[in-house]
Amino acid sequence: MTLSPTARSTPRRLRERARRDRAELYALLDSALVCHLGLILDDAPVVLPTGYGRDGDTLYLHGSSGAASLLAASRATPICVTVTRLDGVVYARSAFHHSLNYASAVIHGTARAVTDYEEVRHGLRVLVEHLAPGSWEHSRQPTHKELAATAVLALSLVEASVKVRTGPPADDAADVAAVRAWAGVLPVTAHWGTPQPCPHLPTNAPVPPHIGRRSPLGA
Amino acid sequence: MTLSPTARSTPRRLRERARRDRAELYALLDSALVCHLGLILDDAPVVLPTGYGRDGDTLYLHGSSGAASLLAASRATPICVTVTRLDGVVYARSAFHHSLNYASAVIHGTARAVTDYEEVRHGLRVLVEHLAPGSWEHSRQPTHKELAATAVLALSLVEASVKVRTGPPADDAADVAAVRAWAGVLPVTAHWGTPQPCPHLPTNAPVPPHIGRRSPLGA
Numbered sequence: 406m407t408l409s410p411t412a413r414s415t416p417r418r419l420r421e422r423a424r425r426d427r428a429e430l431y432a433l434l435d436s437a438l439v440c441h442l443g444l445i446l447d448d449a450p451v452v453l454p455t456g457y458g459r460d461g462d463t464l465y466l467h468g469s470s471g472a473a474s475l476l477a478a479s480r481a482t483p484i485c486v487t488v489t490r491l492d493g494v495v496y497a498r499s500a501f502h503h504s505l506n507y508a509s510a511v512i513h514g515t516a517r518a519v520t521d522y523e524e525v526r527h528g529l530r531v532l533v534e535h536l537a538p539g540s541w542e543h544s545r546q547p548t549h550k551e552l553a554a555t556a557v558l559a560l561s562l563v564e565a566s567v568k569v570r571t572g573p574p575a576d577d578a579a580d581v582a583a584v585r586a587w588a589g590v591l592p593v594t595a596h597w598g599t600p601q602p603c604p605h606l607p608t609n610a611p612v613p614p615h616i617g618r619r620s621p622l623g624a
Numbered sequence: 625m626t627l628s629p630t631a632r633s634t635p636r637r638l639r640e641r642a643r644r645d646r647a648e649l650y651a652l653l654d655s656a657l658v659c660h661l662g663l664i665l666d667d668a669p670v671v672l673p674t675g676y677g678r679d680g681d682t683l684y685l686h687g688s689s690g691a692a693s694l695l696a697a698s699r700a701t702p703i704c705v706t707v708t709r710l711d712g713v714v715y716a717r718s719a720f721h722h723s724l725n726y727a728s729a730v731i732h733g734t735a736r737a738v739t740d741y742e743e744v745r746h747g748l749r750v751l752v753e754h755l756a757p758g759s760w761e762h763s764r765q766p767t768h769k770e771l772a773a774t775a776v777l778a779l780s781l782v783e784a785s786v787k788v789r790t791g792p793p794a795d796d797a798a799d800v801a802a803v804r805a806w807a808g809v810l811p812v813t814a815h816w817g818t819p820q821p822c823p824h825l826p827t828n829a830p831v832p833p834h835i836g837r838r839s840p841l842g843a
Contacts, residue, residue, distance in 0.1 A: 443671035598811030
């Protein structure tokens with residue numbers, strides 16, 4: 406399945422940045438940690454950062470079952486979920502052509518409130534395993550009460566677009582010839598730091614491999 | 625001036641994560657590079673990543689003067705701008721208490737389309753200097769034609785909220801006593817990589833100090 410099946414998910418500008426391969430959508434979603442959820446509350450847009458997880462062509466989002474934003478998003482209203490990875494700052498010979506290298510996915514759809522107990526549990530597992538691979542089995546699994554306190558939303562990935570900017574600045578030829586400014590890309594990369602144990606852990610509790618040797622970020 | 629002067633910018637849940645100091649808003653905005661702009665297009669929310677810059681209590685956004693999203697945002701409609709810094713993954717003893725450490729700012733308001741020529745130039749300067757400090761003077765400055773092709777929006781920072789989560793997991797006391805899972809924080813940090821010169825630069829063109837010794841990210 407290719408991406409961008411509708412008008413609003415087909416970029417009109419800078420088409421060379423658009424990607425049409427669904428694998429690029431999956432790779433971006435699977436390598437990032439935070440999405441920005443957009444919804445309409447009281448006739449105004451609201452954008453909130455939140456975790457997510459992907460299972461095939463379903464994106465799971467969650468929050469407290471008492472959160473106003475989650476309640477609004479679950480009422481069959483349109484939402485938008487955007488995931489962005491920043492890759493670098495593009496220094497150009499002209500101020501005008503300064504830019505960012507990045508990859509972003511924009512997903513449009515209507516959220517479905519997950520009500521089936523087993524799917525709430527499944528959605529939470531997908532979320533936890535995305536945030537912290539290996540943690541579902543390693544940690545205490547949710548009680549009925551905890552699952553009841555969790556609102557899980559499901560969003561189809563059918564209507565999605567991916568944009569990517571890579572490479573050097575797009576300076577005008579006249580500037581390349583005449584302007585002596587440095588031009589190029591200053592890359593940005595995200596890294597895991599050293600695990601910080603909870604103060605209540607026994608001293609010298611070993612860091613398990615699924616945390617201490619977690620896959621590199623953005624990979 | 626404190627933050628959160630209106631109901632929608634006053635967090636209702638997890639109030640302990642709310643910050644009321646305007647300096648925290650400025651520090652977060654000044655240390656991040658990308659914001660997520662939310663607006664309403666055809667009755668649906670749209671969330672787009674974009675650059676920005678701050679001058680006092682004004683946030684400047686920009687884009688091509690032909691971009692549909694920028695045109696929509698400039699028509700005195702409500703917008704929301706969110707900036708998020710991810711600080712780490714919180715591993716808890718229970719799957720339920722897994723979380724993220726982060727700082728986020730959510731700004732509500734109505735964008736003002738900047739039409740005054742000198743303010744367009746000023747807004748672009750603020751944007752470029754935020755993205756690439758030192759670049760405005762180092763590179764060729766915009767022509768009249770380039771400024772005419774740039775749509776600049778101004779957004780007041782008056783209605784803004786900041787949320788921050790830090791520290792170890794918030795496990796239940798019973799889990800701390802009984803569950804043997806590792807618990808703590810796996811930090812995430814962003815770093816500059818090695819500058820990648822544009823292929824059209826002369827060989828061995830030196831990297832100027834404002835790029836090669838740029839301040840650390842997130843600082």
